[in-house]
Amino acid sequence: MPKHPKLTEWEENELAKSLNRFPERKEKFTNHGGEEIPRLGTPESPDDAYLEKLSFPGKYPYTRGVQPTMYRGRLWTMRQYAGFSSAAESNKRYRFLLEQGTSGLSVAFDLPTQIGYDSDDPMSLGEVGKVGVAIDSLADMETLFDQIPLGKVSTSMTINSPAAVLLAMYVAVGEKQGVAPENIKGTIQNDVLKEYVARGTYIFPPKPSLRLITNIFQWCSQNTPAFNTISISGYHIREAGSTAVQEVAFTLANGCTYVQTAIDAGLELDIFARRLAFFFNASSDLLEEVAKFRAARRLWARLMKDRFGARDPASLMLRFHTQTAGNTLTAQQIDNNIVRVTIQALAAVLGGTQSLHTNSKDEAHSLPTEESVRTALRTQQVLAHESGVADTIDPLAGSYYIESLTDKIEREALALIDKIDESGGVVKCIEDGFIQRQIENAAYQYQMEIERGERIIVGVNKFQIQEDKKPPLLRVNPEVEKTQVAKLDGVKNNRNNQQVTNLLARLETAAQGSENLMPYIYDCVKEYATLGEICNVLRKVFGEYKDRG
Amino acid sequence: MGTAQRNRVLIGKPGLDGHDRGAKFIAQALRDAGFEVVYTGIRRSPEEIAAAAVQEDVAAVGLSSLSGAHMRLFPAVVEALKKAGAPDIPVLGGGVIPEEDIVALKEAGIVEIFTPGTPIDTIISAYRAACEKQPPG
Amino acid sequence: MGRAISLVENGAESAEIILASLDEDLISQATILGITGPPGAGKSTLTNGIISQLRQSRKRIGIVAVDPSSPISGGAILGDRIRMMQHATDQDVVMRSMATRGRLGGLCATAGAAVRIMASCGCSTIIIETVGVGQSEMDIISLADITLLVLAPGLGDDIQAMKAGLLEVADILVVNKADCRGADTLAMDLEAVTRKGSAEPTQVCMTVATEGKGIAELLERIDTLDSAHRDSGERQKRRRGAHDQEVLDWCLEILRPTLKSEITKRKLPLLGDPRRKAKEILQEQ
Numbered sequence: 001m002p003k004h005p006k007l008t009e010w011e012e013n014e015l016a017k018s019l020n021r022f023p024e025r026k027e028k029f030t031n032h033g034g035e036e037i038p039r040l041g042t043p044e045s046p047d048d049a050y051l052e053k054l055s056f057p058g059k060y061p062y063t064r065g066v067q068p069t070m071y072r073g074r075l076w077t078m079r080q081y082a083g084f085s086s087a088a089e090s091n092k093r094y095r096f097l098l099e100q101g102t103s104g105l106s107v108a109f110d111l112p113t114q115i116g117y118d119s120d121d122p123m124s125l126g127e128v129g130k131v132g133v134a135i136d137s138l139a140d141m142e143t144l145f146d147q148i149p150l151g152k153v154s155t156s157m158t159i160n161s162p163a164a165v166l167l168a169m170y171v172a173v174g175e176k177q178g179v180a181p182e183n184i185k186g187t188i189q190n191d192v193l194k195e196y197v198a199r200g201t202y203i204f205p206p207k208p209s210l211r212l213i214t215n216i217f218q219w220c221s222q223n224t225p226a227f228n229t230i231s232i233s234g235y236h237i238r239e240a241g242s243t244a245v246q247e248v249a250f251t252l253a254n255g256c257t258y259v260q261t262a263i264d265a266g267l268e269l270d271i272f273a274r275r276l277a278f279f280f281n282a283s284s285d286l287l288e289e290v291a292k293f294r295a296a297r298r299l300w301a302r303l304m305k306d307r308f309g310a311r312d313p314a315s316l317m318l319r320f321h322t323q324t325a326g327n328t329l330t331a332q333q334i335d336n337n338i339v340r341v342t343i344q345a346l347a348a349v350l351g352g353t354q355s356l357h358t359n360s361k362d363e364a365h366s367l368p369t370e371e372s373v374r375t376a377l378r379t380q381q382v383l384a385h386e387s388g389v390a391d392t393i394d395p396l397a398g399s400y401y402i403e404s405l406t407d408k409i410e411r412e413a414l415a416l417i418d419k420i421d422e423s424g425g426v427v428k429c430i431e432d433g434f435i436q437r438q439i440e441n442a443a444y445q446y447q448m449e450i451e452r453g454e455r456i457i458v459g460v461n462k463f464q465i466q467e468d469k470k471p472p473l474l475r476v477n478p479e480v481e482k483t484q485v486a487k488l489d490g491v492k493n494n495r496n497n498q499q500v501t502n503l504l505a506r507l508e509t510a511a512q513g514s515e516n517l518m519p520y521i522y523d524c525v526k527e528y529a530t531l532g533e534i535c536n537v538l539r540k541v542f543g544e545y546k547d548r549g
Numbered sequence: 550m551g552t553a554q555r556n557r558v559l560i561g562k563p564g565l566d567g568h569d570r571g572a573k574f575i576a577q578a579l580r581d582a583g584f585e586v587v588y589t590g591i592r593r594s595p596e597e598i599a600a601a602a603v604q605e606d607v608a609a610v611g612l613s614s615l616s617g618a619h620m621r622l623f624p625a626v627v628e629a630l631k632k633a634g635a636p637d638i639p640v641l642g643g644g645v646i647p648e649e650d651i652v653a654l655k656e657a658g659i660v661e662i663f664t665p666g667t668p669i670d671t672i673i674s675a676y677r678a679a680c681e682k683q684p685p686g
Numbered sequence: 687m688g689r690a691i692s693l694v695e696n697g698a699e700s701a702e703i704i705l706a707s708l709d710e711d712l713i714s715q716a717t718i719l720g721i722t723g724p725p726g727a728g729k730s731t732l733t734n735g736i737i738s739q740l741r742q743s744r745k746r747i748g749i750v751a752v753d754p755s756s757p758i759s760g761g762a763i764l765g766d767r768i769r770m771m772q773h774a775t776d777q778d779v780v781m782r783s784m785a786t787r788g789r790l791g792g793l794c795a796t797a798g799a800a801v802r803i804m805a806s807c808g809c810s811t812i813i814i815e816t817v818g819v820g821q822s823e824m825d826i827i828s829l830a831d832i833t834l835l836v837l838a839p840g841l842g843d844d845i846q847a848m849k850a851g852l853l854e855v856a857d858i859l860v861v862n863k864a865d866c867r868g869a870d871t872l873a874m875d876l877e878a879v880t881r882k883g884s885a886e887p888t889q890v891c892m893t894v895a896t897e898g899k900g901i902a903e904l905l906e907r908i909d910t911l912d913s914a915h916r917d918s919g920e921r922q923k924r925r926r927g928a929h930d931q932e933v934l935d936w937c938l939e940i941l942r943p944t945l946k947s948e949i950t951k952r953k954l955p956l957l958g959d960p961r962r963k964a965k966e967i968l969q970e971q
Contacts, residue, residue, distance in 0.1 A: 124565070200591045239570070330665065580759060581758075588765045590765075590771065605767075
C-alpha cells in the first residue's frame, strides 16, 4: 500500500528538518529479538478526522507531541527540584548534582522568600529554610550559585509573586560572573493566578501582579531572550484537589489571561508566546493522565491559533514540565510510593512531557533523603532506558479509549474555559471564589469517597499493616534561622544605605506610575536592597491580596 | 441548651504554608458532623489565631501545617492562647508531621496530632472529645 | 465579651444577668450598620474597608457576621473573618461569627443581644453583615439603623435582589467593583428603579472595596443619613420596630420548648384541624 501523501509530506518536511539538525539517539531502535521498532504508528490510511485531530508529531495541533522525533531524538530532561536551609548548604547540593552530570538545576525557595519576607520578619517565624532555600539579598544568591557557571547551566526557579526580584538577582549574579544577560538560560514560575486559587504564595492583588508579569515578559524579550518567562502551572491546582479536566481548564484559562494582558500592554504575540511554558501534575489514573496531556496540547494550540491568531509554530506548542502527584504519596508503607511514582512518571512520558520531576517515597513524612531522591531519579532512568516507551512516538495513539478520552477532556475543559469567560474572566472568577469552590468541591467529594471506602488507597483504607513508622528523615538544621538573620544584618551594615534608600524611593515613584519596573528592581538588588525591602515598597503602592477562603 | 457551644471550633493555618486542601476538608467534614466552624484561612500568625479564638469563644482550635514549621508554630499558638487569657481552649493539629515530633508536640500542650491517612471519623471524634472537656457555655 | 455572647446564644440562665447590666446610654448612642447583598458582591471586603477607615479615627467597632447553617447537619462554616484578619489582633475590633442555626426568628434575638453587648463594651459602630437571602437574614437587618445593600456588576442578581425586596429595605445602594465593566449601567439601572414612585430616592454609592476606593465618601453619606434620621425621629422609630421584633422573638424562643413538649405529651389525633388544636393549647397555657 502506498504511503498517504500527508505522511510523506510530514516525513519530507518536519521530520527531515529535525533529523537533519538533531540525529536520533540511535541509528536503529530494536526490541529484544533485534527487530526494528517503528518511529511512529499511524493508521494505514489516515482519514480527515485523523489529520485534523491528531496529525503528526511536531505538527499542528500537536496532539502527538511537539517535536517530530520526540524521545528518539532526545530524552526528556530529568530535573529534580531541590533546595533547603541556607544558600551555602543548597549550593553544596547543586554542585554535587552537577558533578553527577545534571545540566539543569531546579531551585526550591523557602516560604518567606516566596512571599517576599526577609528572614527576620515576624511572619517568617519557623519557616526559614524549611521547604527551600532562604534568600534575603543578592549576597545569598551569590552564595547559592558560587562556582556554578550561569552561562552553561539552565536554572528553573519556583518563584511567583516576587519573581521579578529573584530574576533580577539571578541576572546580577550572572553579570558578576561575566555572563551577559542574553546568555542566561532558565525558567521562572511567575504564575501568580494559580497562587490565588491553589498554592497561596500571593502578595499583591491580581491587577498589579499581572503588571509585574507583563513587565517581566517585556524586559526578558529585550535582555534575556533565552529565558522562559513563565511556567503556567496546573500542578498545584491538581494538588489542591481538582479533577483532570479542571486542571487543564483552569491552567489554560490562566494562560489565556496572561496572553491577553501582554497583548493589551502592546507586546508582540509571536515574540513572547514562544517563551511560555507549562507545568502539569501526573497522577495515578494512567490512561486519564495520558489523555489529559494530549488534550491540553491540542487545546492550547487551537486556542492560540483561533483566539489570538498566533502564526509561529513555536507560539502554538504547549511545552510542559511534569511532576508526579505529591498528594498521592502515603505515610503508610512508604515503599508503595515508588510504585505510584512509577505509574505517574510513565503517564507523563506516554503523554509527551518535556521534563520530569519524580517524587521521593518519604515525602509524606518530610523532605526527602538523598537515598530516596536517588531512587526517584532511577525510576526515570529505568523508564527511559529499559521500558522501551521512549523508542516509539505517542504509542497509545489510536486506542479507542485514549482517543475518546482525549476528545472528552478537551471538550469539557473548553466548556469550562468558556464558562469562565462568560462570567467575566479568570480574575473575576478568582475574586468571586468560583474557581476555588470548584476545586474545593472536587477535593471534598474525592476525599469522602476514600473515607467511605468507595475508593481504595492501598495501605491506607485497605491492606493496612502494623508498622514501625520511623523512616530515616532529613532534618533542616534549626540554627538556619539564626545564621540567616545574622547574615542579613551583616549585609545591611556593609552596603551603601543612603543609595539603597534612594533607589527604593525611585522604585516607589515608578510603581505609582505605569513604567516597566524591572530596571528599577534590578538597580535595587545590585545595591543589596533586600527582597523584603523591595516587596514592602511594592506592598505600600499595590496593597496586599486577601485570601477569600 | 448549653451544648451547642461545644460544637464551635476554629480551624486555621499558622505560618506561611498555603496548602489548605487538608484544612478545608477538615472544616467541611466538621460542618457536616454538625460543628460550627470558624475558618480563618491561610497565612495567620499565632497571635491572630489566638485573638480570633477568644473573640469567637470557640471550644477548640485546629491547626494545619505542611511546611515542616509545626514545631515552632503549634506551640506558639498554645502560648498565644495563654497570653490571650484562654489557656483552657484545647489545640489540635495535623499535617506532614513525623512520628517522632508527636511526643514533643503533646508535651508542648497540643492535645492531638493527626498525620496523613487518619480516618476522618477519628478526627471528628477527637474534636468532639476535646470540646466536651470545655466547661458548658 | 465572646463568652457573654455565647451565653446568650445558648440561652443560658446567666445571660439574663449580663443583659440586664448593659449600659443603655452607650447602646442608644451607637450606630448599627446593616450590610447585606448577594454572595460574591464583596460584602466582607467592604466591611473590612469600612473597619480600616473607622479605625483611623480610633473608634471601637463591633461586627456580627451571619452565615447560614447547613439544613442537614446543623453545622456551618463561618468564613467571614478571613477577609478581616488584618484586624484580628486589634483589641478595638470585636468580631463575632454567627450561624443562623436554622431557626425561624430567634436569630434576631441573639444577634440583637450581641449588638447590645458590643455597644455596651464601647463599640460606637456595630456592623451586622449577612447574605441577603432568606427570611431570618431579612429579619436581622431590621436591627440596623442604616442598611447598605451591596451589589456588583455581572453577578446577574440585581434583578433577584429587587425581587427579594432587598431594594426596599436598603437606605444606601452600594455598587462595589465599580472598576469592572457594567458598573455604570448597574448604577443607572438602580437609580432608575429607586426613583420610580419615591419622593426620596435611595442613594447609590460606587466603591472598589479591594482598593479602599469610595469608602470615605460612603461613610460620609452614612453619617449624614444617620444624623438626619436621629433628628427626624426615624432612627427612634426603627429602634422601636427592632425592639418589638426582638421581644416577639424572645417570646417565641421562650415558649417554644414548653409548647413543643406539651404537643408531644398530648399525643394528639392525626385527624382534625391543627390550627384549632393550637388555639386550644394556647388558651390552656
